[in-house]
Amino acid sequence: MSSQKITEGDHVLLYLNQRKTYLVKVEAGKTFHTHKGFIKFDELIGKEYGSTVASNTGFEFIALKPLLRDYIMKAVRRTQITYPKDIALIVMFSGIGPGSRVVEAGTGTGALTTALAHYVKPNGRVYSYEFREEFLKTAEKNLKRANLVDFVELKNKDVTAGIEESEVDAVILDLATPWLVVPSAYKALKPCGTIVSFSPTIDQVVKTVEALNANGFIDTETVECLMRGMQTERGKTRPQTLMTAHTGYITFARKKAVK
Numbered sequence: 001m002s003s004q005k006i007t008e009g010d011h012v013l014l015y016l017n018q019r020k021t022y023l024v025k026v027e028a029g030k031t032f033h034t035h036k037g038f039i040k041f042d043e044l045i046g047k048e049y050g051s052t053v054a055s056n057t058g059f060e061f062i063a064l065k066p067l068l069r070d071y072i073m074k075a076v077r078r079t080q081i082t083y084p085k086d087i088a089l090i091v092m093f094s095g096i097g098p099g100s101r102v103v104e105a106g107t108g109t110g111a112l113t114t115a116l117a118h119y120v121k122p123n124g125r126v127y128s129y130e131f132r133e134e135f136l137k138t139a140e141k142n143l144k145r146a147n148l149v150d151f152v153e154l155k156n157k158d159v160t161a162g163i164e165e166s167e168v169d170a171v172i173l174d175l176a177t178p179w180l181v182v183p184s185a186y187k188a189l190k191p192c193g194t195i196v197s198f199s200p201t202i203d204q205v206v207k208t209v210e211a212l213n214a215n216g217f218i219d220t221e222t223v224e225c226l227m228r229g230m231q232t233e234r235g236k237t238r239p240q241t242l243m244t245a246h247t248g249y250i251t252f253a254r255k256k257a258v259k
Contacts, residue, residue, distance in 0.1 A: 004048055006026060008026055011024065013065070021070075023070055036061075077109050082174060086250060089223065097119060102172060103159075104171075104173075105172075107139045126153070167190050172198075191256075208251055221251070
């Protein structure tokens with residue numbers, strides 16, 4: 001069982017309240033400044049995760065061990081990230097797990113990449129295609145922060161020009177023209193391998209589904225995931241005024257083996 005004590009170099013989620021949390025790297029001799037005062041990292045080192053630490057102004061923060069969703073939602077961003085609600089369905093539909101080999105495109109800031117790497121470790125691999133080099137640099141930083149970069153091969157290439165890998169378990173697409181990748185995804189996948197595509201507009205979905213049907217894929221399904229939080233307080237419980245509604249459509253299909 002891994003140690004639950006905070007050591008230098010660890011990442012900690014400093015929790016003030018549900019609206020104010022900070023993902024920080026603990027470095028000896030340094031301080032972290034907030035609108036509620038500063039926290040000395042030396043006071044965190046050696047404490048158990050879940051312990052309370054006070055700022056110099058007396059405000060109490062709880063030092064939590066970051067979850068996968070914290071690394072995703074606190075990622076350094078250059079593009080819109082994929083939300084955990086969608087990532088959960090993408091992972092479930094793809095069928096991936098420890099040891100899986102996965103092709104992903106495009107990488108963006110690496111939010112989805114981070115989740116995929118988490119689920120394929122320790123023996124799996126994510127091959128992530130992104131033609132914008134500046135995005136790959138940001139994604140690499142986010143993967144390193146989550147200690148998952150060793151399970152990913154970042155590829156500065158245009159996936160529409162072809163997929164280099166073969167016999168992969170899943171192809172996962174988050175790009176503007178997924179239908180252009182469908183033929184090469186079929187070639188790259190194992191028999192019964194899965195393809196999952198995330199698209200914000202229904203026009204993209206229609207073109208993708210047509211390409212899937214024309215290229216030997218079956219069991220095609222498209223879903224949308226809406227998430228509504230609840231205000232839970234005795235006598236005042238009701239749906240929250242704001243919700244994370246439409247972010248995109250998720251299309252899933254399986255590869256049919258050639259007779």
